[in-house]
Amino acid sequence: MRVSAEQRRRELAAAALRVVVRDGVAAATIRAIVAEAGMKLASFHYAYRSRDEVLREVVRLVVEGERETTAAALAEAAAPPASGRADEAGGPELLAALTRRTLGAYLASVHADPGREQGMLELTFTALRTPELEGVAAEQYAQYRGLVAEILAAGAELAGMRWTAPLEELARAIVAISDGLTVAALVDPDADLEPVLDLLVPALVARAEPALTAERIPG
Amino acid sequence: MRVSAEQRRRELAAAALRVVVRDGVAAATIRAIVAEAGMKLASFHYAYRSRDEVLREVVRLVVEGERETTAAALAEAAAPPASGRADEAGGPELLAALTRRTLGAYLASVHADPGREQGMLELTFTALRTPELEGVAAEQYAQYRGLVAEILAAGAELAGMRWTAPLEELARAIVAISDGLTVAALVDPDADLEPVLDLLVPALVARAEPALTAERIPG
DNA sequence: GCGCGTCTGGGACAGTTGTCCCACTTCGGG
């Protein structure tokens, strides 16, 4: 079977991601990657120049994946409104519920597939230690913050609220909180992190106030 | 020069820690460790059975180090009271300042020596992936939480406050926050994390109330 | 139909790794 180099690149990157998630970055050798992809060793250097290059691609792949997950999450968050929302629940309470639910969903995904987020953090650390991957980690996290900012904006709109702190600032805080929760969930999968969410979510929502909608301005 | 096996174990563990901090866990090969310690390769297997065994020892070493750092931090936190404290500043404000200062000091240490905390996280992740190191990560974080709980108790006492949430719960949250801030500082060393602290510290202090001291009970 | 460039297969290479071994040195107690 003959496949284009571009197709091969994608398959190899996907295989590399699977290996990283399952066995960790350290185990993601070129041989392990091509085996996962069901290819021959030589095919690798036909598609990529080096191991670092695949890892860079993997990070890109992951960020893209998060983007899709985010989009899905946003759609889902917008779904349950049918049961009546903006009028029934107050803005702040709704925003808190949304924030809470989103963070909770993320945490559930970590519990469901711990290797995934651990692999991501391992990738980040590898990038930080590898000169050839300079800037990859920073870029990865900039993307994360951008995604979170989108979610924040969407959530506020949904709840009829307005953030009183810069979105980038809030996004940075949430990304940090997510990473912290991730490590906590990885190290101690049985721990109940709900109280931690209860502690942190209000701090976030405290940075929002009811938005003045067009309907309410006339008063 | 002839040294005892015990001495050699300590020196090797210390050398291993230096390598992990400077070059990462992946670079901490047996040869790199003995080179760092200025020993011969054979000396290693005379002191340790395997690489995993040193890593386990390194984690223990690190936790001990954190314990000392913590003790020093507690002493320092107790120092500035000479300028008048409990009476001058309100309990909640003081507790907030203490919390803020402690987290800030930790963050400063990450900026001062990024490799150290990255190395610690790498060690944790390695432990999570290595069957021979099962339980090491959980133990490491249990110790962390214990240390933080001590700091919390001391801080509350200093400020004449009382925590209204279980100490273990608060400690878990703070450890998670610290990890999140660590990753943020590692990935983007130039970022200003002060606003994030401003956001999170009040959430913690909100779980404290003025303690009823003996002097105030009579009323 | 066919030639040429694209892609594949298998192997080879040097470097590095963890582990082990055996001859040697050095010390401490008799």
Add this chain to the structure above:
DNA sequence: CCCGAAGTGGGACAACTGTCCCAGACGCGC
């Protein structure tokens, strides 16, 4: 003083790594 045990030195080993090479097979455009 001297012998046995504790500690040291240097090297060897197989396994594994990233990288590279070259002969061959395939498919597409002419």
